[in-house]
Amino acid sequence: MPLLDAAGFRADPWHRVAAGEPATGEAVLVGLAELPAVIAGRSNAQRVGVEVANTVRLPELSPFLGQIDLVAIAFPAFADGRAFSLARQLREAGFKGAVRAVGPVIADQFTHLVACGFDEVEVPDAIAARQPEAQWRSALASYGATYQTGYGAGASILERRRALRAGQGAAS
Amino acid sequence: MYRYDQFDEAFVRERVAQFRGQVARRIDGSLTEDEFKPLRLKNGVYLQLHAYMLRIAIPYGTLSSVQLRQLALIGERYDRGYGHFTTRQNLQFNWPKLRDIPDILDLLADVGMHCIQTSGNCIRNTTADHFAGAAADEVEDPRPTAELIRQWSTMHPEFDYLPRKFKIAVTGAPRDRAAIRAHDIGIQVVRHPVSGEVGYRLFVGGGLGRTPMIGKLVRDFLPKAHLLAYLQSLMRVYNLEGRRDNKYKARVKILVHEIGIEEFRGRVEAEFAALDPAAIAADPEEVARIEAYFAPPAFVTLPETSQRLVADRARDPAFDRWVETNTFPHREPGYAAVTVSLKPVGGVPGDATSDQMRAVADLADAHSFGEIRVSHHQNLILPHVRQDALHGLWTGLVAAGLAEANAGLITDIIACPGLDYCALATARSIPIAQAISRRFASAERQREIGELGIKISGCINACGHHHVGHIGILGLEKSGQESYQVTLGGDATENAAIGQLLGPGIAATEVPDAIERLVAVYLAHRREGETFAEAVRRLGIEPFKAGFLATPAESANAAA
Numbered sequence: 001m002p003l004l005d006a007a008g009f010r011a012d013p014w015h016r017v018a019a020g021e022p023a024t025g026e027a028v029l030v031g032l033a034e035l036p037a038v039i040a041g042r043s044n045a046q047r048v049g050v051e052v053a054n055t056v057r058l059p060e061l062s063p064f065l066g067q068i069d070l071v072a073i074a075f076p077a078f079a080d081g082r083a084f085s086l087a088r089q090l091r092e093a094g095f096k097g098a099v100r101a102v103g104p105v106i107a108d109q110f111t112h113l114v115a116c117g118f119d120e121v122e123v124p125d126a127i128a129a130r131q132p133e134a135q136w137r138s139a140l141a142s143y144g145a146t147y148q149t150g151y152g153a154g155a156s157i158l159e160r161r162r163a164l165r166a167g168q169g170a171a172s
Numbered sequence: 173m174y175r176y177d178q179f180d181e182a183f184v185r186e187r188v189a190q191f192r193g194q195v196a197r198r199i200d201g202s203l204t205e206d207e208f209k210p211l212r213l214k215n216g217v218y219l220q221l222h223a224y225m226l227r228i229a230i231p232y233g234t235l236s237s238v239q240l241r242q243l244a245l246i247g248e249r250y251d252r253g254y255g256h257f258t259t260r261q262n263l264q265f266n267w268p269k270l271r272d273i274p275d276i277l278d279l280l281a282d283v284g285m286h287c288i289q290t291s292g293n294c295i296r297n298t299t300a301d302h303f304a305g306a307a308a309d310e311v312e313d314p315r316p317t318a319e320l321i322r323q324w325s326t327m328h329p330e331f332d333y334l335p336r337k338f339k340i341a342v343t344g345a346p347r348d349r350a351a352i353r354a355h356d357i358g359i360q361v362v363r364h365p366v367s368g369e370v371g372y373r374l375f376v377g378g379g380l381g382r383t384p385m386i387g388k389l390v391r392d393f394l395p396k397a398h399l400l401a402y403l404q405s406l407m408r409v410y411n412l413e414g415r416r417d418n419k420y421k422a423r424v425k426i427l428v429h430e431i432g433i434e435e436f437r438g439r440v441e442a443e444f445a446a447l448d449p450a451a452i453a454a455d456p457e458e459v460a461r462i463e464a465y466f467a468p469p470a471f472v473t474l475p476e477t478s479q480r481l482v483a484d485r486a487r488d489p490a491f492d493r494w495v496e497t498n499t500f501p502h503r504e505p506g507y508a509a510v511t512v513s514l515k516p517v518g519g520v521p522g523d524a525t526s527d528q529m530r531a532v533a534d535l536a537d538a539h540s541f542g543e544i545r546v547s548h549h550q551n552l553i554l555p556h557v558r559q560d561a562l563h564g565l566w567t568g569l570v571a572a573g574l575a576e577a578n579a580g581l582i583t584d585i586i587a588c589p590g591l592d593y594c595a596l597a598t599a600r601s602i603p604i605a606q607a608i609s610r611r612f613a614s615a616e617r618q619r620e621i622g623e624l625g626i627k628i629s630g631c632i633n634a635c636g637h638h639h640v641g642h643i644g645i646l647g648l649e650k651s652g653q654e655s656y657q658v659t660l661g662g663d664a665t666e667n668a669a670i671g672q673l674l675g676p677g678i679a680a681t682e683v684p685d686a687i688e689r690l691v692a693v694y695l696a697h698r699r700e701g702e703t704f705a706e707a708v709r710r711l712g713i714e715p716f717k718a719g720f721l722a723t724p725a726e727s728a729n730a731a732a
Contacts, residue, residue, distance in 0.1 A: 079293070142189070
């Protein structure tokens with residue numbers, strides 16, 4: 001499935017490894033059940049990622065967060081929003097690797113995804129065909145600022161108000 | 173009242189532009205109908221039985237006269253010259269055309285209004301006591317809290333795709349006029365019994381619909397500065413754990429019911445403990461900025477009793493009756509809060525014409541600091557009226573056809589739009605309300621019966637809140653016929669209770685007689701000064717059940 005981040009569509013460097021297959025390659029994406037063995041058997045340079053359902057709980061992932069480079073979370077449907085909270089929990093737990101949404105998310109959710117800590121989305125071909133790169137970029141640009149502090153990279157509306165007050169205070 | 177600053181304004185303009193783009197992308201095929209639907213719903217656009225319906229958010233039910241005039245204009249230009257005020261303090265237009273909706277959204281944005289999150293599986297418009305800032309029994313005005321929640325919950329990136337809709341209500345008073353325990357989260361502003369600190373008591377898991385539940389206490393005291401962090405924790409538990417396998421079991425009330433309030437509370441507290449409340453809270457300057465908008469208007473110092481009002485009442489019996497039923501004690505001496513009834517006898521509950529909206533806006537400018545409220549009883553409120561001015565106000569309301577003296581009485585009926593408009597309805601609601609209203613039209617009789625709330629829903633989704641009506645009426649479809657179930661003993665206040673079913677469903681034509689029989693039981697058994705709801709609590713359901721089930725002949729004999 002096509003992979004996309006804030007810069008647009010790009011090649012996927014990750015190799016999905018099914019259960020029972022050898023986990024060879026520079027960057028391997030495996031299931032949670034396989035993860036401990038793959039981490040134990042990895043070569044020094046190999047990057048390891050895990051692909052999970054959106055029903056997985058943070059404590060199941062916590063032991064591995066320092067040792068993996070990618071968490072891919074499935075969206076069974078675009079309206080199933082559990083992964084937004086799971087991604088937030090991963091970031092709040094200090095996970096510094098990449099977080100990927102896998103499934104039929106739509107361009108209109110891109111801002112939500114990024115604000116909750118996702119870096120990239122892997123969407124079905126049909127969605128990529130209907131919603132080309134420009135729509136994803138334009139969706140990201142459609143929010144100047146939002147109200148929630150700590151979600152997303154830019155300053156929240158509350159922080160902008162504070163900055164404005166500070167500026168006015170300094171000017172007067 | 174709150175006014176948008178440049179950031180609120182920019183945010184809403186962006187949303188209008190975004191929705192314009194989404195409509196265009198639906199038309200060019202970028203979005204499928206399934207993908208477009210939740211986006212349309214989050215912008216308040218429903219596809220109803222005969223047409224699109226647009227639901228406009230009125231945050232915590234507070235409107236300025238300028239905003240109300242704009243709604244009147246939209247009703248005239250894009251609808252059929254009227255609008256419908258809802259049980260969630262919102263306004264619905266029933267006949268807009270889809271292609272006009274982005275233009276309507278622009279007109280709304282011009283007066284600091286929008287339709288964001290008035291539908292869909294997200295946090296909906298936050299509601300509050302319609303007498304906020306006027307009621308004498310308030311610990312604190314709930315509106316700054318409600319405004320803070322409005323901002324925090326607007327397009328919250330984590331909570332925009334919840335298992336189901338989510339409703340929050342806030343009251344600042346011990347007397348609950350906001351039905352907080354019928355909401356997913358109910359918030360009561362309280363004073364700590366020991367420290368005296370003002371904070372919040374929170375209930376969770378209330379809700380009506382097909383599985384009615386009364387909200388359960390989840391936090392007895394929460395410091396004010398922790399509110400947003402606590403809400404984030406609670407919403408996260410719901411977003412992760414709420415059921416998504418069955419939309420009828422997806423509300424937070426079902427999660428709370430299935431795992432138990434203790435377990436639910438534990439999970440919320442565990443999330444909360446992991447968060448830094450200060451990083452999530454609005455800073456004190458922001459809280460102060462919001463609070464300043466809700467500073468009391470420039471009340472003048474007046475005597476407790478207006479001699480002019482006393483004289484006007486003595487002179488004019490119709491005015492006297494209206495003052496008795498439609499005014500509410502104000503915290504400021506010499507003022508009153510006024511209910512403008514949208515329940516004329518035989519009318520459609522909650523409907524107001526564009527001319528009536530303009531009349532109320534003008535009267536608000538003349539007599540209530542330009543401020544109007546929408547109540548969850550589907551009436552309008554003028555919150556701050558000088559008692560001296562009540563007669564002048566009443567004269568204006570009479571001219572506009574808005575002076576029905578029935579606030580809280582048996583003809584002050586709440587009804588959902590029902591099968592006359594709604595795609596989900598199984599039966600009509602409005603004609604039932606109209607029939608009951610005509611039956612009890614006599615002003616004398618209404619006053620004799622006293623406070624009695626009838627609530628009517630046209631399907632089990634319960635938009636008419638029938639479960640918490642003193643008398644609740646639920647319209648169903650039974651082998652092609654409309655059938656009405658009647659419940660008794662519901663209560664939406666601090667004594668929150670779900671009504672109990674009185675018997676098998678009855679035909680639409682039988683409803684007014686059945687209500688008559690219930691009223692007769694009450695009148696026969698009531699004690700001095702006892703309201704209908706109090707009598708039901710004391711007597712229990714049985715005597716009313718007997719009255720309800722009596723055939724017309726039996727009840728005629730009983731009365732003889």
